[in-house]
Amino acid sequence: MCGIAGFWNCKYNFDISETISRMTDTLVHRGPDDRGTWVDKNLGIALGQRRLSILDLSPAGHQPMSNTQGDIWVVFNGEIYNFLELRDELMGLGYRFKSHCDTEVIIYAYEEWGEKCFERFNGMFAVALWNSRDKRLILARDRLGKKPLYYYIKDGTIAFASELKAIIEHPFFKKEIDELNLHRYFTLGNVPYTGAIFKNTFKVAAGHYMVFDGTDIKDYIYWDILGIINKSDKQSISLYEAQEELEELLKSSVKYRLISDVKLGAFLSGGIDSSTIVSIMAALDSKAVKTFTIGFYEEKFNEAEYARDIAKHLNTEHYELYIKPQDCFETITKLPKIYDEPFADSSAIPTYLVSKMTREHVTVALSGDGGDELFCGYNHYLYMNKLKPVNYMPAAVKKIIFGALERFMPGKKYKTFARYLQQEDFFRVYEHLMSHWRMGYLDKLFNGRADSSAALKDTVFYSTYKNRENAGLLDKLMMVDVRNYLVDDILVKVDRASMANSLESRVPLLDYRIVEFALSLPLAYKFDGKTTKKILRNILYKYVPRELMERPKKGFSIPLSVWMRNELKHLVSQYLDKNRINRQGIFNGEFVASIVNEHMAEKANNMNMIWSMLMFQMWYEHYME
Template sequence: MCGILGVIDRKGVDEHSLRLMRDTMVHRGPDDAGIWISRNREIGLAHRRLSIIDLSEAGKQPMPSSDGTIQITYNGEIYNYLEVRRNLKEKGYIFTSRSDTEVIINAYKEWGLDCIQKFNGMFAFAIYDENAKVLFLARDRIGKKPLYYVHDHYTSRFTFASEIKALLKDNKVSRDIDFQALNYYFTFGYIPGELCIFKDVRKLLPAHAMIYHLDSGEKKIWCYWDVPVMTNKTASEDKLLEELDSLIEDAVRIRLISDVPLGAFLSGGIDSSIIIAMMSRASNKPVKTFSIGFEDDKYNELPYARIVADYFGTEHYELIVKPDVFSILPDLVRQFDEPFADSSMIPTYYVSKITRGHVTVALSGDGGDEIFGGYLVYRASLFDYYLRRFIPFWIRNGVARAAEYFPDSYSSNNIIKQLVRMGKDIDDVLIERYIHLFFKERQRQRILSDHVRMYLDNVFTAPELSRLYYLNRREGDIINRLTYADLKTYLPDDIMVKVDRMSMLVSLETRAPLLDYRIAEFSFRNIPGDLKVKRTTTKYLLRKLSERNLPRELNIKRKWGFSIPLAEWFRGPLSSQIMEILLGSDNKYCSQTYIKKLLDEHKNGTDHSTRLYTLLVFSLWKEDVIN
């Protein structure tokens, strides 16, 4: 894993500035660093290297082609690079290194922009083609590796980087806040799509590529991949299980290629446990596994992780996380460069830290929920769907109208919410149910200050992006439409961001076999929704597969994930600290009165831990980056 950077400037690229920008990402690549600047000094590329494959100087970046007309800076791993390399050698290409970087260069020379269709991996790269005078940028299909850019249309200056902090080191990049992005942050806890918290900065979306023309200063962006709609509706459950077992086994196998020590995260849940099972199949020595737990038994999954570790005879390591998060939280928040309120960043950091003490690469179970229907909200959405099919509209509408007359004090009651939903359109209900809103529209109107609301023109509806993906997937069933929306929003913009930043903070490369694009395509093409969520059972098909591979005493019905006892911490050992941070400084973005109300209600028993954490992260980020 690495950090990449590039600057195009007709006035000339300053090498000192390029070096400073590059070295903000030293954590992404502590092993080596490089810079290349064109002869006319109009383009500069930079790289920070975490050596994984071909540890020699031959793998150094930015890397030139054999004739010197192409330069690449690249972050990630191409897992099928040996296969692509063999294909290219048959076509006459000569290789001087064992690195996958050189494979990308020659693949581009052979297939041009279509080379990305040949790669199975996680990647973000930039290729400068001197003859064509273009910069070609691409990001992997799922969005595992990040790529941010700034394009000044007036000066034709273009910069890109793996992390926003590198772009902000350039004094030509404004730190003005994008208030619509801020609105999204308080809605979802993350900023979705191509938006960033800073007006000038944008993300290249997953499965997208870009061409920037140096002569004209124009760019073109396109989507090069998407999962298919369901076409195979006749395959039996046993046949699907056989194919899925083979696919996951191969996805794990190709992710075991490494010239440095390798291990795996283990929570004791289905996803990570299946990965351990497949790693044990492929390895002739014990797998190194790493787990974290909490003193509160309700959140502690270490006993389940030990069952799996003992069953497969792994070399197992554990760490108990204690509520001293304020000692590390400012550093974690800083690493994201923009507000990011997924509290599981904390356990992800700790499991990455303990893992990095023993290995450089770790496999994880990320993606199982989005690809195979693991979230409880899918089950609840299915309930809503069938409820509307079997209860006549006139009954549902009458009940909903009556429920609207309940006083506001009843608004948080789940039964009242269900009654009000009964009169709504099914798509509206499913989207409302599916999207987890940190602050709903009425709450955002109260939490955001007059200053922010002025820029938003009092428009607070933020779930349009998820709605768009869901509604555009008309061909699928309810579950496949919802998982598709997650694949396009929550997975790349929350889960992948969290794992990348927290693992890279300790210079650890993570690999997610369940997010192999072949598995994603297989799932959406072949697995109907009722084999993802079957009655009350989520992730049904993957659970059936786990019965073939995992110990019987493992309780695979539970689901915690990387949860932490945030509500308890905010009422107990961390209560005074969070109050001091949230109320102790001027805040032109949020209402202090409403913050105080949330703190008081949480102390008295109402669980506002998610909202308070969202405000806490924003406050820490604002003090560090803006103030």
């Protein structure tokens, strides 16, 4: 795992070596073990990398790395799990290797297969590859977007990096907020898909690679999960056969992710997903698995006791940390610098803390992320399933029934929900469940300059739902979450929180073979009307007794709503001060004050709206003031 950076300026008037050094060194947390840069001053191309040594700890794994001729250069963040098979295949074709790391495999895979090499990689990666023969810069990102890759492009200049903080150091970069992406942030709690918070700044899309020739940049897709699933038929195998095949895929995926030259362990929340991963790790490895859990003193949010029971059953070497409010408050002040963009998922706090604790013992940790999206695990799927009859109501009937409910229901939360149920497009109901701001509130926040539906219209959030052909409601929503919430929230959260602590996180459930298989299964194998993650549970029960797992889902959250009225009140007052907000000229300070006052008086739970505002304000102070 590493941090990468670079740029290509055909015409430049600055110190190219000093610039790439400065950009690279902002990523020291992603790679504390080694540092490298390479420049070609004649062409204005520069590459940099900070290395977290995982495979081949020797200097032979140093980056930037080139081929023998020195005309192909690469910097790489991530892991290619099937690199040994690819290495053997390339050696059979006559290539000779000087190292035992996966970076060198990328170079010769590109030499042999060109851009089609990305289709052959099973892993998580962000790759920047300079081809001096053709004068082309290639940027590529793994299929699910586990590893980040941003780029800034303007007036013939391109700068790229694992994190925005590195790109900001480029002398041509201008910090200008992209207002459309700001609206998207306040709707979803993150800046989605290929967008970024700054103008002229983008993310390479998951499953894509881009080619820049000094003038134009072109986008190519090498893995399209929506297209793959739309073209495939639902698996016609029995539930038992599907379980057997999925279990073999899980074993293969976990085995790949146990390849390491440093110590590794696993996050264990006590839920279905992480318990499944740890169970398979324990079955594959004779040594006791190191497991790590965060606990809360507030019983409503605490799952540590469940994780402890699972760890005891699997005989793991278990570590747990109970966190206090003060631990969270100290972390909150770090979030703007960690995430570089406003990011409103409050579970970033415990994710950072469990990563910090884990890094004290290991360098690599496996996680159970992805199970909810692939196997119908989220509670919002259950809500949408119950509301499914609304989808078939005539528009006039919706207006009459839910219009009446809107008028007579107590509380703004229920009135807003009743208003959503009147929409002709049933997907708007899902938008409401996923949105941080209530219907109509975003327009007031931006003084009439924003509309949440318009902000999301041209994103994968809507297009995935519309283009998921011949699928039922929940199959559509799972695909939306795989391409949106998983990529732009969950994986962002885990990558930045773990890498801020120089910890590599690996995600076995998101092996692309498992993703393709899971999304092609009949819905009944995942959700039978009562039980979620049915097929995954059946596999887990082979390793862990059913009675240890059958309990309500809590999720990975913190008592934020209560803290805002007490321990966090000073931060809310400081950053959401009406006069401060009005001076910025972006938001309606009076409207923000009304939301805060309403929450403090316990007249409404405005936690998500306040948190998204707080995260933006703290980010704005760090990057814009």
